Amino acid sequence: MKLKTALVILLSSSLLFFGYSLVRAEEEIVLTTTGKVEDERQNIKNDILEQKEKREVVQITRKVEREEKKEEIEKKKEEIKEERETFQETLKTEREERKTKIEEMKADFKAKREEFKTKIEAIKDERKKQLAQKIDDRMSTVNKNQTSRMMEALGKLTEHIGKLEEKVSQVKANGEDVSEVEGLITKAKTAISTALAAVETQVAKDYAFTITDEKNLGQSIKSSYEILSQDLKNAQTLLVKAKEAVVSAFKAFEKIRKISPTP
Numbered sequence: 609m610k611l612k613t614a615l616v617i618l619l620s621s622s623l624l625f626f627g628y629s630l631v632r633a634e635e636e637i638v639l640t641t642t643g644k645v646e647d648e649r650q651n652i653k654n655d656i657l658e659q660k661e662k663r664e665v666v667q668i669t670r671k672v673e674r675e676e677k678k679e680e681i682e683k684k685k686e687e688i689k690e691e692r693e694t695f696q697e698t699l700k701t702e703r704e705e706r707k708t709k710i711e712e713m714k715a716d717f718k719a720k721r722e723e724f725k726t727k728i729e730a731i732k733d734e735r736k737k738q739l740a741q742k743i744d745d746r747m748s749t750v751n752k753n754q755t756s757r758m759m760e761a762l763g764k765l766t767e768h769i770g771k772l773e774e775k776v777s778q779v780k781a782n783g784e785d786v787s788e789v790e791g792l793i794t795k796a797k798t799a800i801s802t803a804l805a806a807v808e809t810q811v812a813k814d815y816a817f818t819i820t821d822e823k824n825l826g827q828s829i830k831s832s833y834e835i836l837s838q839d840l841k842n843a844q845t846l847l848v849k850a851k852e853a854v855v856s857a858f859k860a861f862e863k864i865r866k867i868s869p870t871p
Contacts, residue, residue, distance in 0.1 A: 717814035724816035792857035799853040803846035
């Protein structure tokens with residue numbers, strides 16, 4: 609009986625010890641698992657924070673780059689504006705320099721015009737007199753109309769080349785090589801300036817023909833008309849060259865646009 613009781617007590621003690629060991633083991637497993645979960649959660653949080661920081665850095669970098677690009681574009685625009693103003697000032701200065709020469713020409717033409725009026729009044733043949741006056745008026749009208757058209761065309765070319773400069777500045781700000789276009793723009797400006805000088809001089813010209821006697825009146829009229837035609841032709845040639853120079857600059861710019869279109 610004592611032996612049986614001893615065995616029961618021993619068995620109960622073993623079960624209690626084993627049960628306690630199982631509970632401790634489960635607690636350790638739970639703690640270990642919980643720790644791992646917390647570590648994983650923390651790692652995920654860290655990853656999220658890291659990604660957020662990276663996005664913020666990227667956004668800030670892009671913003672800075674946009675601002676820098678914007679500043680560069682504005683700077684280029686300002687440079688183009690200054691260049692256009694300089695070009696206009698150059699044209700104005702050249703015009704002022706020509707003004708003295710043109711005034712001298714006008715004074716000379718005025719003297720010839722007074723002499724022409726005196727000679728025309730001396731013509732006895734009324735029919736020849738009226739015809740000579742009519743032709744003289746016609747030549748003056750032709751010169752005025754043609755030079756007005758040329759001046760208008762040169763004004764438009766100046767505007768076109770100015771607009772092209774603005775477009776080139778935007779493309780240049782994007783890192784494109786526009787050296788060829790810039791060179792052609794400079795040539796176009798020079799061609800416009802040259803043509804403008806010729807046309808302004810042409811405006812001031814007077815083609816009153818020289819009258820020595822009534823017999824050579826026809827030849828005098830013919831000579832004056834040929835001079836007028838040649839002068840207008842020369843001015844027109846310079847205008848065409850200016851136009852071709854502007855077109856060449858635009859074509860070169862279009863090639864850049866095709867290779868690397870602006871955003």
